Each structure stands twice: as structure tokens, then as C-alpha cells.
Amino acid sequence: MMGAMVELLRDRLTKLSPAERAEFVGRFPHAYAAPRPRTLHQLAVRLLAVLRVDAAALTRGEVQLLEAAVALSGQPSGRYGPAVVVRGALESMLGVGSRVSAARIEEVLGRLAARALVLADDDLGVLRIHPAALDLFRAPLGLRSHGAADALPPRHAPLEPGRPAPGLRSAHEGAAAGQAAAATALARLDRLLEAFTEGWPVLKRGGIAVAEVRRLGRLLHVPEDEARLWLHLAAELDLIAASHGRWTTTQTATAWARAEPAARLADLGRALLTLPALPLEVRRRRRAR
Known part of the structure; x- marks a missing residue:
């Protein structure tokens, strides 16, 4: 049954733009660990394999919908693989149209799909639940055992109504800003690599001259600190x-430039976390003295 989830996730990845795919995959830190997936099918397999659930990271609405779906599935734990529930039955249980709106259900399902916890199989009218989600609830909706004849799920399950999202920008604006930032980051690295194909002089003590850093800043249209x-x-x-006395691009750079944007962004994020120093922070501290 995991194969069905793999196909659904692969189809989802196929429909995303490169920036959207990068944002999606960015939620899975180990997605591009060696051996790196080479196809979207392999990436989907990897994402589902490394998926872990932090209940504290889920909203109340996400937990409520998941718990209702798990109770309805009748599957005792994730060790048996993904669970399947009929979407119409879940919507009836949640009181769609009377107690909660269809738009609210769609919103919460969309967020769970973004975590690959619940994927909709529209052709069959079912929802497929990742095994990790099943293990969040020992007694979903108070049931002692999933689907037991003497402990059927209640007719209705809670799902809090949607609330206005706080903040100064819409979700669309936030996503657009994130996509623009991701594209800008990759473009700047591409421009840097293009500049370094000619080779830049290495200082005797190593590193690169301040004048060259400033020149790079002008090429990237960023301040000196950011160029560093x-x-x-x-x-x-x-x-x-x-x-040989010159800073130049490596063979890794050639392969990296051909990689999927999502993979490159994931690499960039890991590099930022593992930097031995933070150039921007160091420079700011010096100025503050």
C-alpha cells in the first residue's frame, strides 16, 4: 500500500513548480542524503521513508482531522503500513456542511498533504494516511482499539473552524516572497560561479583580498558583508x-549547477547551518565595538 502513496506523492511533486518543490522538500532535511535521489519517484520514496511526525508542530485542526481519520481507518498501528479511509465517510464524521465547512476540510488536508501525512487519491475517493501518523494516537477519539466492534468511532468528531490568519501579509504573498528569495539565492550563486570560472587570485596567507570581495559584491549587487x-x-x-594560486570553480560546481533547484536549495540550507563562522554576524560585531 505504500506504493500507492509513493505514486500520489510523485504526482504531487510533478505538478509543483521548481520553487514550490524546493519549499516542499525543504521540510524534509534528509531528503537529499547520499545516495541522492535521481528521479521524482526516488525522491517520493525517500520523502516517505524519512518522514517523522512531531505532534507539537501540528495545529489543533490538523491533529483533530488526523485523529478522526485514524479512528475511522480501523488500523491499529503504523507497522501495517499506510491506512485508507473513504473521504466521504470522514467528511460525514466531521459534519461537513453543518458543523464545519468543506473549505476548512480542504485547508487542513492541504496542510497535511504538504507534510506528506495524508494524501488524497481522488480517483478512488479515499485518503491515504502515512504510518507515522497512525502511531500518534494510542486511543483515537477515546477508542480502546481501532475499529473494534464494541468501540466504533463516534458519529461526529471535532474540527475547529478556521480562524483568520494573523500577520501582515496573505499566505499567497508569503509564498511568493519565499519563492522569490529562493530564486534570488540560487541566481547569486550561479553568478558567483560564472565569475569564478576565470579564476581569482589567492592571498599568500589564503583567502581572498578585500578588494576582490568588494568586486564580487558589485557583481552580485550585494554589500561586501553579504558577498563574503x-x-x-x-x-x-x-x-x-x-x-595553483587561483580561486576557481570545481568539478562539483559543474554537477551542482545541473541539479534540481530543490536539491540545490537543500544543499544551500545545510551549508548555512554547518558554516564554521557566520561572516555577517562577525562583521556586525566588529562594527559594534
Whole structure:
């Protein structure tokens, strides 16, 4: 049954734009660990394999819908694989049309799908629940055992109504801003690699001259401090290296430039977390003294 979830997730990944796919995969830190997936099918398999659920990260509405679905599934635990529930039965249980709106159900299901916890199989009219979600509830909706004849799920289950999202920007604006930032980050690294194909001089003590950092800043249209950050990231990713007195691009850079944007963004995020120093923070502290 996991095969059906793999196909659903692969189809979902196929329909996403590169930026949307990068945002989706970014929720799974180990998605691109070696051996790196080469196809969307392999990526879907990896995502479902590494998926872990932190109940504290779920909203109340997500927990409520999941609990109702798990209770309705009648499946005792995740060790038996994904569970399946008929979507219409779940909507009836949640009181769609009377106690909660269809739009609210769609909203919560969308967020759970973004975590790959629940995927809708529209052709069959069912929802497929990841095994990790099943293990969140020992007694869903108070049941002692899933689907037991003497402990059937209640006719109705709670699902809090939607609330206005706080903040100063809409979800669409937030997503657009995130996509733009991701595209800008990759574009700046691409521009850096293009510049370094000609080779930049290495200082005797290593590193790169301040004047060259400033020149890079002008090429990337960023301040000197930020140019230094991009240099550190490129070196951390092994995209540039010193050889024969020149800083130049590596073989890794050639392969990296051809990789999926989602994979490149994941690499970039990991590099940022593993930098031995934070160039921007260091410079700011010096100025504050």
C-alpha cells in the first residue's frame, strides 16, 4: 500500500513548480542524503521513508482531522503500513456542511498533504494516511482499539473552524516572497560561479583580498558583508577551491549547477547551518565595538 502513496506523492511533486518543490522538500532535511535521489519517484520514496511526525508542530485542526481519520481507518498501528479511509465517510464524521465547512476540510488536508501525512487519491475517493501518523494516537477519539466492534468511532468528531490568519501579509504573498528569495539565492550563486570560472587570485596567507570581495559584491549587487557570506557558502559546498594560486570553480560546481533547484536549495540550507563562522554576524560585531 505504500506504493500507492509513493505514486500520489510523485504526482504531487510533478505538478509543483521548481520553487514550490524546493519549499516542499525543504521540510524534509534528509531528503537529499547520499545516495541522492535521481528521479521524482526516488525522491517520493525517500520523502516517505524519512518522514517523522512531531505532534507539537501540528495545529489543533490538523491533529483533530488526523485523529478522526485514524479512528475511522480501523488500523491499529503504523507497522501495517499506510491506512485508507473513504473521504466521504470522514467528511460525514466531521459534519461537513453543518458543523464545519468543506473549505476548512480542504485547508487542513492541504496542510497535511504538504507534510506528506495524508494524501488524497481522488480517483478512488479515499485518503491515504502515512504510518507515522497512525502511531500518534494510542486511543483515537477515546477508542480502546481501532475499529473494534464494541468501540466504533463516534458519529461526529471535532474540527475547529478556521480562524483568520494573523500577520501582515496573505499566505499567497508569503509564498511568493519565499519563492522569490529562493530564486534570488540560487541566481547569486550561479553568478558567483560564472565569475569564478576565470579564476581569482589567492592571498599568500589564503583567502581572498578585500578588494576582490568588494568586486564580487558589485557583481552580485550585494554589500561586501553579504558577498563574503556567498563566498563562504560556495567554499562550504565545495563549489570553489584554491588551486595553483587561483580561486576557481570545481568539478562539483559543474554537477551542482545541473541539479534540481530543490536539491540545490537543500544543499544551500545545510551549508548555512554547518558554516564554521557566520561572516555577517562577525562583521556586525566588529562594527559594534
